[in-house]
Amino acid sequence: MxxxxxxxxxxxxxxxxxxxxxxxxxxxxxxxxxxxxxxxxxxxxxxxxxxxxxxxxxxxxxxxxxxxxxxxxxxxxxxxxxxxxxxxPGLRIKPNAASSVDGLLRLGVEIYGGPILATFTDRDLSLAGRMSYKNDQGDIASLLVKFDQPLLRLPNLAIHMNRTVNEDGLKLQKQTELPLILSALTEEQLPQAYFSALLQQQTGVAATRILSWDLAVYDTQKGAFWGAENQFYADxxxxxxxxxxxxxxxxxxxxxxxxxxxxxxxxxxxxxxxxxxxxxxxxxxxxxxxxxxxxxxxxxxxxxxxxxxxxxxxxxxxxxxxxxxxxxxxxxxxxxxxxxxxxxxxxxxxxxxxxxxxxxxxxxxxxxxxxxxxxxxxxxxxxxxxxxxxxxxxxxxxxxxxxxxxxxxxxxxxxxxxxxxxxxxxxxxxxxxx
The missing domain is CATH 3.40.630.10 (Zn peptidases)
Structure with a gap:
């Protein structure tokens, strides 16, 4: 090879x-x-x-x-x-992750390890990991979950509202400024039910049987060679x-x-x-x-x-x-x-x-x-x-x-x-x- x-x-x-x-x-x-x-x-x-x-x-x-x-x-x-x-290192989805703010559904995250948080902004993000549920026999089972499409985003704040970002660097408040935007919601839709339905659609497991998950946030951009002679790679x-x-x-x-x-x-x-x-x-x-x-x-x-x-x-x-x-x-x-x-x-x-x-x-x-x-x-x-x-x-x-x-x-x-x-x-x- x-x-x-x-x-x-x-x-x-x-x-x-x-x-x-x-x-x-x-x-x-x-x-x-x-x-x-x-x-x-x-x-x-x-x-x-x-x-x-x-x-x-x-x-x-x-x-x-x-x-x-x-x-x-x-x-x-x-x-x-x-x-x-x-x-x-990266971001992991919290247990009661889904919340609605001004009509937008966001997923709360916890920081795993020591990622460079600023690099997660303005990227095509999605979810992957493991989900646990109760199967037809009443036993606890697990399966892998992976959403292939860009599902989430952490939009940056415009420079007009953060004038010193290029001098001071991008600093994100870990509790309030890291939740990821997932969708727009109507007034009738409940955030946690919406997220559970999304997991059901992806896995085929009824939302009522889903018990817990270990879900990581990942970048959907594929790995690539770069450089004038392709002597480097990124992923x-x-x-x-x-x-x-x-x-x-x-x-x-x-x-x-x-x-x-x-x-x-x-x-x-x-x-x-x-x-x-x-x-x-x-x-x-x-x-x-x-x-x-x-x-x-x-x-x-x-x-x-x-x-x-x-x-x-x-x-x-x-x-x-x-x-x-x-x-x-x-x-x-x-x-x-x-x-x-x-x-x-x-x-x-x-x-x-x-x-x-x-x-x-x-x-x-x-x-x-x-x-x-x-x-x-x-x-x-x-x-x-x-x-x-x-x-x-x-x-x-x-x-x-x-x-x-x-x-x-x-x-x-x-x-x-x-x-x-x-x-x-x-x-x-x-x-x-x-």
Whole structure:
């Protein structure tokens, strides 16, 4: 597959995955086309695993762990793990969302994570996520919801009423100025009933059976290449679906029979701290790794030995240098778009990288003939974090934080370099194949 085709495949992956629940569905759909076949495991059932077998586990519809069972005992080889996250910052619809003001129906939203709120204005927005309802048998069931058409909008205030917006920046009052316009209502129409009827029309589930939802706001504009030579691309959710896609391509790239058990772990809730039953700070990955060991008759001491021999790549996007804002960067650690994956370093362990893991990743890059860069945040600015330190601490394994460089992180429309996605896939393949 060419470099451009790899990125087009990524854009298609993102556009099919407007919410964390859709991300997992898209991954499952891709696994269904693979040979040898992938088997979905149930956490409530007993697992029987075979060397070379391909398996995956889903927890609560939006986190997924995939693994290829190694040929050799875990105590001899350990695990090779790539971790990333399925969620992105944005807006989520509140439970009692619909209200009417001066004949306009609006949906109230809650801020999820740390989005750049101003980028949500004047965009063609819609809804996607999960809805729970009572089925014909009286049981609680869930299904995915996705409105394809532009459904919502957050119109900006005209400059005539906000004269200093270009000097002071657009500032939105989080409670009163973020509700999204959905429709015009007549006096007879009730806001919540109207919204429930809309969900019924989209899903086929009677409004009286709808109990709750997890609905994210997403941008309906498709991903695109840009630049005079199409050397860049833009889409929503590059942070961090680009990393999920790269890791998935590395795991699926051939029908290898590895000696080591290979794992991809994609978690929800990273953007809000990872503290949930399906987040990186929960038990999901430790549970799966322990069950892999137990199903292969490894004792508790062998599990500890396996973890001591394991390595994890925590893959999350990195801040590329933007020359319009030079004062936002450490001048000695400027990383460029289309110049290779970035090793992210922080002395206070906001990133899990340290000298040994950084050297190991640099060596894999050199073996894969991939350039690499190193990033350190300005000392006078707070540094973000990733699942890397959380997972490394929970499992006690060596880890590194890396990612492709990108612009406008946490905007509703992010940008990155075409070459970098291929670079990251190549070094991840090298990691899994070593």
């Amino acid at each position: 060419s470099v451009r085709q790899q990125v087009q495949n990524l854009l298609d992956f993102i556009d099919a995955s407007p919410s964390p629940w859709h991300v997992v569905k898209t991954i499952e759909a891709q696994l269904a086309t693979q040979t040898p076949a992938w088997e979905r495991l149930d956490e409530t059932a007993k697992w029987t695993l075979q060397p070379g077998g391909r398996y995956y586990v889903v927890r609560d519809d939006s986190s997924i762990v995939l693994f290829v069972q190694g040929q050799k005992p875990l105590a001899e080889t350990g695990f090779k793990i790539i971790g990333a996250h399925t969620d992105s 929503s959710q590059l942070d961090n679906l680009s990393s999920c896609h790269a890791a998935l391509q590395a795991l699926l790239f051939d029908d290898m029979q590895p000696d080591t058990t290979l794992v991809c772990a994609f978690f929800d809730h990273e953007e809000i701290g990872s503290q949930s039953n399906k987040g990186a700070d929960g038990s999901f990955l430790p549970d799966v790794l322990q069950r892999i060991a137990l199903s292969t008759a490894e004792g508790s001491e062998d599990v500890a030995r396996a973890l001591a021999k394991s390595f994890m790549i925590s893959a999350d996007m990195a801040h590329a240098y933007q020359p319009n804002f030079p004062n936002a960067y450490d001048p000695d650690h400027k990383v460029g778009v289309n110049k290779g994956p970035v090793i992210k370093v922080n002395a206070n362990q906001s990133y899990s990288s340290e000298s040994v893991s950084a050297a190991m990743f640099a060596d894999w890059c050199e073996q894969a003939e991939v350039p690499y860069q190193t990033y350190s945040h300005r000392c006078d600015m707070p540094c973000g974090s990733t699942i890397g330190p959380i997972t490394a601490a929970k499992l006690g394994i060596r880890s590194i934080d890396v990612g492709s460089p990108m612009w406008a992180m946490h905007s509703i429309r992010e940008s990155a370099g075409v070459l970098d996605h291929d670079y990251l896939i190549r070094v991840m393949k090298r990691f899994f194949a070593e």
